Amino acid sequence: MSGPPVTAGRAHRHPSDPDGPGPAVQRATLGRVRARPPYPRVRRLRATVAASCAALLFASGCSFGEPEPDPAGEPPNLPTPSAPASAGGAGQQAVATVLAKGLRVPWGIAFLPDGGALVTERDNGRILQVGPESGPDGLRVRPVQTITEVAAAGEGGLLGIAASPSYAQDRTLFVYYTAAQDNRVARLQLGGQPTPILTGIPKANVHNGGGLGFGPDGQLYVSTGDAGERPSSQDVKSLGGKILRITPDGKPSAGNPYPNSPVWSLGHRNVQGFTWDAAKRMYAVEFGQNTWDEINQITKGGNYGWPEVEGRAGDRRFTDPITQWATSDASCSGLAATDRLLVTGCLRGKRLWVMELTDTGTLLGQPSELLTNRYGRLRAVAAAPDGSLWVGTSNHDGRGDPAGDDDRLLRVVFAGDDGGRS
Numbered sequence: 001m002s003g004p005p006v007t008a009g010r011a012h013r014h015p016s017d018p019d020g021p022g023p024a025v026q027r028a029t030l031g032r033v034r035a036r037p038p039y040p041r042v043r044r045l046r047a048t049v050a051a052s053c054a055a056l057l058f059a060s061g062c063s064f065g066e067p068e069p070d071p072a073g074e075p076p077n078l079p080t081p082s083a084p085a086s087a088g089g090a091g092q093q094a095v096a097t098v099l100a101k102g103l104r105v106p107w108g109i110a111f112l113p114d115g116g117a118l119v120t121e122r123d124n125g126r127i128l129q130v131g132p133e134s135g136p137d138g139l140r141v142r143p144v145q146t147i148t149e150v151a152a153a154g155e156g157g158l159l160g161i162a163a164s165p166s167y168a169q170d171r172t173l174f175v176y177y178t179a180a181q182d183n184r185v186a187r188l189q190l191g192g193q194p195t196p197i198l199t200g201i202p203k204a205n206v207h208n209g210g211g212l213g214f215g216p217d218g219q220l221y222v223s224t225g226d227a228g229e230r231p232s233s234q235d236v237k238s239l240g241g242k243i244l245r246i247t248p249d250g251k252p253s254a255g256n257p258y259p260n261s262p263v264w265s266l267g268h269r270n271v272q273g274f275t276w277d278a279a280k281r282m283y284a285v286e287f288g289q290n291t292w293d294e295i296n297q298i299t300k301g302g303n304y305g306w307p308e309v310e311g312r313a314g315d316r317r318f319t320d321p322i323t324q325w326a327t328s329d330a331s332c333s334g335l336a337a338t339d340r341l342l343v344t345g346c347l348r349g350k351r352l353w354v355m356e357l358t359d360t361g362t363l364l365g366q367p368s369e370l371l372t373n374r375y376g377r378l379r380a381v382a383a384a385p386d387g388s389l390w391v392g393t394s395n396h397d398g399r400g401d402p403a404g405d406d407d408r409l410l411r412v413v414f415a416g417d418d419g420g421r422s
């Protein structure tokens with residue numbers, strides 16, 4: 001089937017962007033990127049010059065992008081594009097296509113071996129299966145389970161979701177949610193009851209953390225917030241304001257920095273997103289108070305300063321962020337890595353920030369922004385098995401200005417200037 005009629009840049013323009021970029025393309029600045037094997041078209045990106053040197057041509061997303069070949073997993077089964085999916089010409093390109101519409105505060109995304117994904121909805125506690133089959137509006141969206149223990153309020157609700165690294169065999173999922181008394185992590189198989197494996201994470205109307213994901217070491221990482229109790233972030237005995245590392249049974253992982261403790265790093269205010277790069281370095285995005293939002297490289301036992309400091313402090317007791325933004329430009333939630341790029345989705349900033357990593361895990365050049373004000377508030381960001389990024393809007397979260405088809409799931413593909421020809 002074909003995608004909807006293409007009026008690029010209009011049909012999906014967010015109301016907050018009445019005088020946004022022209023109908024076809026949006027220009028943004030991004031590091032020069034090129035495709036390289038084994039992903040001959042767009043999958044792997046490699047920086048060749050500093051991040052601020054090249055213009056990136058951004059095509060808005062009303063047509064459906066052609067799925068890219070994927071040696072590692074099945075790509076989404078998207079409709080055939082009815083028009084070129086990306087703007088032509090020289091220079092680097094990123095293309096956004098709308099994968100799904102009509103969601104409500106999509107928060108976590110976990111890809112499954114069949115190329116589809118499970119997506120949590122924060123406020124109604126539902127788990128949606130998105131794809132791999134397509135429907136009239138993109139990928140088919142089907143509610144598959146509601147977590148009835150979820151007590152959604154404020155920033156709390158059904159938050160992160162992670163699939164077991166051996167999901168194809170064990171069909172096991174992990175979810176992070178706000179319950180009546182706490183935030184907790186539970187294990188479940190679809191259709192079954194969730195079994196809590198880690199409870200007692202502080203909850204509040206704000207700063208509930210919620211990130212969940214398996215690291216390259218096979219351990220389950222959990223990011224929490226201070227739940228408004230600032231001192232908890234520096235208290236090793238509290239689960240608040242931490243990144244935790246546990247086994248799939250909820251026990252502290254072997255090799256954690258504190259004996260019999262799930263704490264992996266501390267001094268966090270509110271971390272909702274984290275990821276690992278190709279060199280297995282961990283990064284997390286952090287909401288600041290009212291000055292600096294941070295990207296931190298996370299190390300075992302690292303202390304990231306909250307509430308003593310915010311942003312770069314040069315205080316030897318604490319680890320400084322690798323980059324920071326004013327909260328008005330950022331307030332970012334999801335974080336994903338694709339090859340050398342680190343991408344975070346921002347709520348108040350209504351954009352993606354794209355960072356290019358060096359071999360040592362520092363930033364090359366300055367972060368670049370994409371999609372600014374185009375889709376409203378952005379939250380979930382996840383790297384799909386086909387090398388694209390999935391991005392969820394968050395315009396129904398009570399702080400946004402929803403468009404008729406919000407919330408949306410987007411697919412973002414970065415392409416080199418030799419994309420499709422190398």
Ligand SMILES: [Ca+2]
Nearest residue numbers: 304305306311
């Ligand atoms: Ca900090």
